[in-house]
Amino acid sequence: MKGQRVAWQFFCLFGLVGLLESGLVFMVNYPTKRHFGETLLATVFSAPLVTYLIGGAIVIAGVATIMSYGVARRQHNQLTKRLAALTAGQMEAPILARQGQATTLLGADVADMLEALRQKMIRLQREIERYSNTPVLxxxxxxxxxxxxxxxxxxxxxxxxxxxxxxxxxxxxxxxxxxxxxxxxxxxxxxxxxxxxxxxxxxxxxxxxxxxxxxxxTLEGKSLRDGIIALLQELQTKIKIEISWELADVQLGAAIEDNLFRIVQELLSNTLRHAKAHSLEVYLKPVANHVVLRVIDDGVGFDPQTENTTGSYGLSNIQERAASLGGTAKVISFPNQGTSVEVRVPITKEVADD
CATH class of the missing domain: 1.10.287 (Helix Hairpins)
Incomplete structure (x- = not known):
């Protein structure tokens, strides 16, 4: 569709420039009463005048088409970047905050629809968090x-x-x-x-x-950071494995902290049961409007694309927990090269009237 539109613009511009040049030749030729065809075939600098007319039309139409394509390409890139940020759940990304730029490049209608979609996704994240904090009896x-x-x-x-x-x-x-x-x-x-x-x-x-x-x-009244440290220290007393951690003291909702703590439990259990690892690294830190949990081991690894049994570390439970919080779980693993699991959960900002 885009190629057809560009071709159509090219031919329209080519025809328009040709008409303008033909009119100019007619105006120049009118006082001499020379036949129009004779004027077009007249030799100018060893070439017929019609050659210059066609060449000029092609050049002008080509320049205009390239400029039009550049504008369309820029609009496409901007739209792709905004949709990618929304798909990744980065509702507070700087590119989404540039509403004026979106209106200029994409038009008011498209910019308004993107902003409405962003606001709807923010509301859905808040509802997910609110629902996860509501106990089911x-x-x-x-x-x-x-x-x-x-x-x-x-x-x-x-x-x-x-x-x-x-x-x-x-x-x-x-x-x-x-x-x-x-x-x-x-x-x-x-x-x-x-x-x-x-x-x-x-x-x-x-x-x-x-x-x-x-x-x-459960965390049993501890903060998420203290609970994970206690879990790792208990693990060090029971099994010979080198463990290092770097944990930020993030403040989250009770349901988010509890689910992240259980995700750590699940990952540690899977590492002990399947990875045969010698070292383990655990990281927890806030990044922009998300909290990121990353667990890395140097174990036997696996192929996430083909492994569908319990040997794949049972990561489906972890992905379900992350999804229940409006987040994502990303797995990077290769046979005999260890496994890295990154869980990214959004930190929603409650409005004053919530």
């Missing part, structure tokens, strides 16, 4: 309270039964391997015992990850 209890109680019950049962049994099995195997290595250091069964010990050790790590995922499930 089931038989007098919120769903979160029911889930919390069930998680604590499962954590207690796993810790008191399976976890203790795995620990006892590990101790017995370790003692048996120590005795056999002293009495029969060349016994081939020692290799089998070492393999079994490694399997139980992996099962213990899996159990630690499950317990970490099940509890704690």
């Amino acid at each position: 089931v038989a007098g209890e919120t769903k979160e309270e029911i889930l919390t109680q069930e998680r604590h019950r499962l954590a207690r049962e796993l810790h008191d039964s399976v976890s203790q049994q795995l620990f006892a099995a590990m101790m017995m195997l370790s003692a048996l391997r120590s005795v056999m290595s002293q009495q029969s250091p060349d016994d081939p069964q020692l290799k089998q015992l070492t393999t079994i010990e490694g399997v139980i050790n992996e099962a213990q790590a899996e159990m630690r990850a499950l317990l970490l995922h099940l509890r704690p499930t």
